[in-house]
Amino acid sequence: MLSSWLSRPFVPAEHPVALWLAALVAGAALFVALKLALRLARARLDRLAQPSGHGVAGAASRVLLRTSWLILALASLLIAVDVVGAPLPGSGFGAGHLWFVLIALQLALWLDRGIEAGLSEAVAARGRAGSITATLLSFLLRALVWVIVLLAMLDNVGVNITALVASLGIGGVAVALAVQTILSDLFASISIGLDKPFEAGDFIVFGQVAGSIEHVGLKTTRIRSLGGEQIVCSNTELLKQTIQNYKRMQQRRIVFSIRVTYRTPVEQVAAVPAIIRAQIERQPDTRFDRAHLARLAESALEFEAVYYVMSADYNQFMDLQQAIYLGVMRDLQAAGIALALPERTLHVVRPPPRH
Secondary structure (H helix, E strand, O other), X not given: OHHHHHHOOOOXXXXXXXXXXXXXXXXXXXXXHHHHHHHHHHHHHHHHHOOOOOHHHHHHHHHHXXXXXXXXXXXXXXXXXXXXXXXXXXXXXXXXXXXXXXXXXXXXXXXXXXXXXXXXHHHHHHOHHHHHHHHHHHHHHHHHHHXXXXXXXXXXXXXXXXXXHHHHHHHHHHHHHHOHHXXXXXXXXXXXXXXXXXXXXXXXXXXXXXXXXXXXXXOEEEEEEOOOOXXXXXXXXXXXOOOEEHXXXXXXXXXXXXXXXXXXXXXXXXXXXXXXXXXXXXXXXXXXXXXXXXXXXXXXXXXXXXXXXXXXXXXXXXXXXXXXXXXXXXXXXXXXXXXXXXXXXXXXXXXXXXX
């Protein structure tokens, strides 16, 4: 091809060598212009991302940084060749195929960096608890992008990928069946990372287990129980349970009852709800709901009270409950109202004397 170009009469406007020299000059100029435009765009995005460097502008700047200068140079040369009209050597691999390969590779590079930047933003928003999930998702998504791009490029250049895709599918099914337990735990870890039913430091209860989350891994979650031992639970089995997360409790509803004796006069009985209410409202971080004479029980008058502790701290709840109980006992004692003890009145009937 080169010898046929050189043997042709030299006409500057039509000679292939002259056209290619013009295309190289035009391509170099276009490459410099595109490179400057990308740098200006990145500088603008970096200014918008200040001061944190995060956000959409910061992620877009990091994506543009993944632009391949080699691909940009080849694309500039192809544009110049098309504009100048320089002939391409050979006919087996045309400009259309080369354009597709370049565009596919550059899109893959941008998507690869975009996935990384997006997940890093998610980790920054959620804290270190989501780093494991982000790493796993990043690996899976980036691998998927490159597999799709590779198959698309092979198909574009004329390679029959049907058998390859079928082989990958069969192999994937075989591998999935062999490691289905591990894969189940991996996807359960992703679900925990995305849905956030609990995080490290949360106190949870499920089944017979109660403890604080120490670490959420790719396959297992480690829990420190109240007894001090570490409990290791499969992520899949953990998500099958109904989990109570006490760390996220915003308030605690408390129901308690007080029993007074039937010997109490009605006027004093009517004053008991007010005594209970006064003691509840006297305590900090509490919200009174109700207090009533609820039941005429077998051996006592039973009062039921409901209030809310505006905190999830169990020790604080116990301190408040103790203060309320002691205060109610003092007020009842001062009012001359006795608490009821379990008692039973037994009537003994003497048989009539025998004559």
